[in-house]
Each structure stands twice: as structure tokens, then as C-alpha cells.
Amino acid sequence: MSANPTAEKLTKKILKADHPTWCPACGDFAVLASFFNVIQKLQIPHEKIVCVAGIGCSSRFPYFVNTHGIHFIHGRALPLATGISLSRPDLHVFVFGGDGDGYSIGGNHLTHAARKNVNLSYVIMDNYVYGLTKNQTSPTTPIGRKSKTDPRGAIDRPINPMTQLVATGATFVARTHAAQVKHMNEMFERAILHPGFAVVETLSECTMFYPGAFDSGNPRKGGAFDLVDETTQDLTSTSEALKLAEDTSPGKFGVYYETKLPTKNELEWAWVNDEQAKSPDLSGKDLLRKRFAAMR
Numbered sequence: 311m312s313a314n315p316t317a318e319k320l321t322k323k324i325l326k327a328d329h330p331t332w333c334p335a336c337g338d339f340a341v342l343a344s345f346f347n348v349i350q351k352l353q354i355p356h357e358k359i360v361c362v363a364g365i366g367c368s369s370r371f372p373y374f375v376n377t378h379g380i381h382f383i384h385g386r387a388l389p390l391a392t393g394i395s396l397s398r399p400d401l402h403v404f405v406f407g408g409d410g411d412g413y414s415i416g417g418n419h420l421t422h423a424a425r426k427n428v429n430l431s432y433v434i435m436d437n438y439v440y441g442l443t444k445n446q447t448s449p450t451t452p453i454g455r456k457s458k459t460d461p462r463g464a465i466d467r468p469i470n471p472m473t474q475l476v477a478t479g480a481t482f483v484a485r486t487h488a489a490q491v492k493h494m495n496e497m498f499e500r501a502i503l504h505p506g507f508a509v510v511e512t513l514s515e516c517t518m519f520y521p522g523a524f525d526s527g528n529p530r531k532g533g534a535f536d537l538v539d540e541t542t543q544d545l546t547s548t549s550e551a552l553k554l555a556e557d558t559s560p561g562k563f564g565v566y567y568e569t570k571l572p573t574k575n576e577l578e579w580a581w582v583n584d585e586q587a588k589s590p591d592l593s594g595k596d597l598l599r600k601r602f603a604a605m606r
């Protein structure tokens with residue numbers, strides 16, 4: 311990622327698209343504002359930004375951002391984003407979505423995009439509920455919480471998002487809260503600057519169906535916003551990250567895990583370029599056909 315000194319300065323006015331259709335005070339508004347802040351600060355060339363999403367309230371994100379964007383199939387944002395990132399490594403690919411989209415129907419894709427270290431930034435707006443479809447139990451809904459699908463209260467044990475994310479092999483894993491804008495800006499900035507698969511679990515309140523869900527992590531609502539202590543935490547240790555992840559109520563906020571590994575983008579392009587150098591007369595398509603023929 312590099313700023314383009316000849317391009318027009320990227321401002322919030324340029325980045326804004328449609329008026330967001332979220333309910334009043336939905337946490338996703340703050341996530342959008344934070345995204346604008348960070349993009350303005352980093353001045354990523356406008357034409358290089360791609361926003362990809364699945365389906366959900368949070369997944370409406372690309373409509374509200376004036377960049378390249380795709381509103382795709384529920385749970386399938388990551389495979390599409392993977393293809394974009396690998397074929398166009400010059401682009402900065404962002405993925406936005408909810409807990410249902412990312413941890414439920416898209417959970418398998420999360421594991422594989424993460425372990426491959428595909429270069430992209432993924433923001434999961436976790437509201438502990440299916441918002442768009444009006445209040446069903448999600449994979450992060452706490453036991454006992456009533457919803458349309460669990461009128462007597464949720465009976466399935468929720469996943470622990472942080473344990474799940476660290477276990478995928480993602481090379482950058484952070485946790486933030488949409489009511490803590492400064493912290494959210496910092497986490498998004500670090501995720502964007504991270505080379506590889508960067509994911510930020512972002513607690514984002516569904517004011518319509520699950521108000522107060524994250525008050526315990528909000529000092530303005532009587533909760534505690536405790537940060538990961540980076541002076542004592544070894545961010546490159548998965549076992550330390552998993553230990554941190556054991557406590558999520560309200561748990562710690564900050565970077566849980568960060569390491570540098572070759573991205574799939576780098577590894578794959580090195581291979582492609584090497585093959586191309588060996589057969590300069592063949593186009594990329596010809597090389598692909600040759601490979602397919604050898605696989606028969």
C-alpha cells in the first residue's frame with residue numbers, strides 16, 4: 311500500500327456514498343466513521359480500495375462507501391475477496407460483515423482465508439444477534455438470551471470469537487468496541503498496515519434487537535474497557551493469545567496476536583512469475599491451460 315502524491319486528497323466527503331440505512335444509534339455507524347477516519351489518515355489511493363461484504367445489516371457497508379464494492383452472498387465474502395486480493399495484489403481489499411456472516415455460514419471460509427494468509431483486512435461487526443433478519447440467535451449469542459429462534463432463551467453454547475480467530479492462524483487478530491472510537495481507529499489502522507490476513511472483532515451494538523449487549527465493556531455505561539498490556543504480552547505467542555481469549559466478558563481489548571509470515575499473494579506470485587520467466591512465449595492463460603492439461 312502506498313499513498314499517491316499526485317491523486318486528489320481523499321476526504322470523508324469523497325469517501326461517503328449513500329446515507330446509511332441502519333437504525334438510529336446502531337454501532338455500525340461508528341465503525342463506518344472509523345473506517346473513513348483511518349482511510350483519510352492513510353490516504354490509500356482511492357481507486358485501489360475495494361470493499362466486499364456478504365449479507366446482513368453490517369454487510370450493507372459497501373453501499374455507504376464510495377469505493378469499488380461488492381455486496382455478495384451470505385457468508386461468501388471471503389472467498390470472493392480472496393480471489394480479488396490474489397489476482398490484483400495492488401488493491402487493498404476490505405471485508406465487512408457480521409457474526410452470522412463470519413462465524414456461522416461463513417465460518418469455514420474464515421479458517422481457510424486466514425490460514426492461507428491472504429492479504430486483506432476483515433472487520434467483523436459482532437452484535438451477538440442476526441440483525442437484518444430481525445432477531446435470531448447467532449453463534450455469539452449468550453446462553454439464555456431470548457430471540458425469535460429461541461423464545462425460551464438460547465440453549466447452544468456460543469463460540470468464543472477470539473479463540474476461534476486465533477486458532478484460524480490469522481496473522482493479525484484484534485478486538486475493539488464500537489463505542490471506543492479512538493481505540494477502534496487504532497486497531498483498524500494497524501490491521502490495514504499489516505501485511506497478510508488481519509481481522510478485527512468489533513463489538514457493535516444492535517440497538518434495535520440487543521440494546522445494552524456490550525455495556526459491560528463501556529465505561530460510560532458502567533463497564534470496564536481494559537486494554538491488552540503490550541509491554542508484558544508476547545503478541546507473537548498463540549498460547550498467550552488463547553489465554554487472553556479465555557475471558558470475553560467484558561475481556562481485554564487490543565491486539566491479541568500479530569506475526570509476520572509470507573502472504574499467499576507473495577508466494578503465489580513468485581511461483582507465477584517464475585513459471586512465466588521459464589516460458590516467456592506463453593501467456594498467463596496458456597500456462598494455466600498447460601497446468602490443467604498436466605492434471606488430467
Ligand SMILES: Cc1ncc(C[n+]2csc(CCOP(=O)(O)OP(=O)(O)O)c2C)c(N)n1
Binds near residue numbers: 368439442448
Ligand atoms: C444463504 C443464506 N442463508 C440465510 C440468509 C438469511 N440471512 C440474511 S442476513 C442473515 C444473518 C445476519 O446476521 P449477521 O451476519 O450477524 O449480520 P447483522 O445483520 O447482525 O449485522 C441471515 C440468516 C441469506 N440471506 N442467505
Ligand code: SF4
Binds near residue numbers: 335518
Ligand atoms: S437491526 Fe440492529 S444491526 Fe441492524 S441496523 Fe438496526 S440496530 Fe443495526
Ligand SMILES: [Mg+2]
Binds near residue numbers: 366410436440441448
Ligand atoms: Mg449480527
